[in-house]
Amino acid sequence: MSHHLSGPNLRPPAGDARLDLTDLFAFQSPDRREHTVLIMDVNSFGFDPSAGPHPYPGAVYRLNVDTDGDNRPDVAFSFVFSEPDAQGGQKVTLYHATGEQAGEHHASGEVVVRDVDVSFGADPNIVREGWLTLSVGLRSDPFFADLEGIGNDFTWTGNDTMAGNNVISIAMEMPDRVLGDEPLIGLWGRVVVERDGRWVSVDRGAHPSLTAYFNAEDAKDAYNAGEPVDDVRKYRDTWVKVLEHTGGYTPEEAAKALEAVLPDVLRFDRSKPARYPNGRRLDDDVTDIRLQLVSNGKIQGDGIGPHTDLQPGFPYTGPPHT
Template identity: 25%
Template sequence: MTTVNRSARGRKSLAALVCGALAAGGLAAAGVTTSLAPGAANASSHREAPLISGQPQYDNTDVYAFVSPDKPDTTTIVANWLPFEEPAGGPNFYRFAKDARYDIHIDSDGDAQGDLLYRWTFKDHVRNGDTFLHNTGPVTSLDDPDLNITQTYDIELLRLRNQHVISTTKIADDVPVAPSNVGKASMPDYAKLREQAIRQLPDGSTAFAGQADDPFFLDLRVFDLLYGGDLSEVGRDTLKGYNVNTIALQVPSDHIRQSVGQPVIGIWSTTHRRNASGHWTQVSRLGMPLVNEVVVPLNAKDRFNASSPWNDADFLPFVTKPELPKLIEAIYKIDAPQEPRNDLVSVFLTGVKDLNQPPNVRPAEALRLNTAIPPASEPKRLGVLDGDNAGFPNGRRLTDDVIDISLQVVEGELLGQKNDLGDAVNANDQPFGDAFPYVALPASGSNGPLAQGQGGGNRSQLEGGSAELTASAGDNGTLVTTSLVAAGAGIVLVGLGLAWWRMRRRDGAVL
């Protein structure tokens, strides 16, 4: 689960957000968009607040930051948007919004104000608007003319002082985005496309933007009153087979930290959307996992998402007197730790003393990373709780099991109340890479959740690459092939008949 923050900035911006959410809902209700799989779930900023849940292109899902294991003089930052991408969700598939600013903020002195801001903006390119196809043939490179819909992006580096921009430098210009993985027929070598989308920048950084397997692993049935009320609902990675849109940046660590003597940085991401008046409104913010999902109550979630870290004192009572331990106590009779929970303040707001807490820190929800701690040769999924100081909550690696870590911390692990709480999902379903951008390749439309039958009910699939379409019908599992083919042929004939009827009517024929 992941932290997010947003607050309404006046009636106009709030009205714009509500209109956007209602518009999205109206399209869905009208049948313009359809939810094909278990998409109505909540995860790490995956749909964590009411307004942003209707605007997935602008919804941060997770932020990761870690010292690069293969290049320890650099820091890698990964931020994800657009949750629950069903890989077969064509024909438009999944693009970054062109009316958004996707920002990553760096606080290098612990005052909860960004000193550096990396900003991604995206452009759409369509080669042929007279076809419904995302690609008109097999795609073998990012400049393949058969890739009909493409995106490019720019990156700007803004330097700030007291929230005022003092300089802006464009560090990337018209860089190609790795496309959605349509399927094996459309993109027979997707790894090659991914490789072409990794670009070295003139300032010594490396950048990537494109689709990736969702790296967050967890059983989201936690929201069914904590795993079914009896821990019967654990052990299934809810995000298995789903993708996200990823931006990743690997930057020399000395470019983003204040000094060698102060190596701790704070990191968070935001999304701004242009509103009806032409101004930019922050609609999403995310740093530490889980805060907005299970710490901030419903009536403050949207305000949290539009707020800024230097105002996080407004939300301090939700951390020092959290709801989650009380819920666990009510259901599982595990005593909630005594309040106020200053241990949670150190984990989620200030950083842990002598680990990743900067001097004179101002409490704020941000992912804090000590860039002077080298990568672990054998990372442990429980990070600092298991003696691995290179892991969460010192930054966040892709392999860190933040659900288990956070559940154990919430139940008092740092206060001496030892426990082994967890969701029984201990690793991602796909292996992560050994080099930048580290995230796993996205699931393709050929083998996503729908192709695997994860959506429940009847399911269809192409068996063994043959042309025979099979489906399980009803509870008896009877295979119906002939009837499906006949039904398909019938639909085609009906379609042809309607086309003929309309043509005849247009030509004035008497029916």
């Protein structure tokens, strides 16, 4: 289910829906040449309404960018949210780090914007500051899938489980140069909290629907705390066995198929049109692609199409459902 509920037993990481990284998108700006759009959606409170829509105050919601292909962050954007005020408002501060600071889990680097209002109504709060266009707020969840059918041995219901859900969407648009001189970049999201004086990663991911299909329940916390640079060494052999079981792959075929998603870094060659797995657009049918992978092509898809509330301009996701 994309990256929703990526903790053990289909629960949010650390048992808190506010800390759930749900999706990551990357594509070219449709109306600004040499500009890239990055969107990181968080907070699966649609599955746990008691969590509420406000992101976790003080946690670091971090989007990492690898510019040289070594699966380590060279650029990082960190978002830190305030405590909600008495009227239900909330503010967010964005940090931009490069070099060694980009590899740290805590919020580091230059403050690009401070105390920007998070939007919780129908109209997004769009902020333009220097090279950055930013909007952070409650939006319609763009992920689409028949999760009930997937959970019922692929007996399709025709219902889009996510059709009425909302998420907190963090959308940025920036010149390509901010993300490195070369067109090929790698991306992954991470959610970090402070525990006993240490910054601990409770969720991370890039490619949709990996941990749900491939990781055993007792392995998910360690995966969320891990680093992409270690993914092939730690997970390839286990995931090969998963594909042998689910799709009838040979070990060699499974290892080759996993090259598309291990390490868990979303590659985006900005010299080519975005279409998953080269980046990811909001209307890319990643559920069908993942079903085809795990079944070795025996299951072509779930019959659910993209949402119709996507917007042609920034911040591109639809207004929140009431």
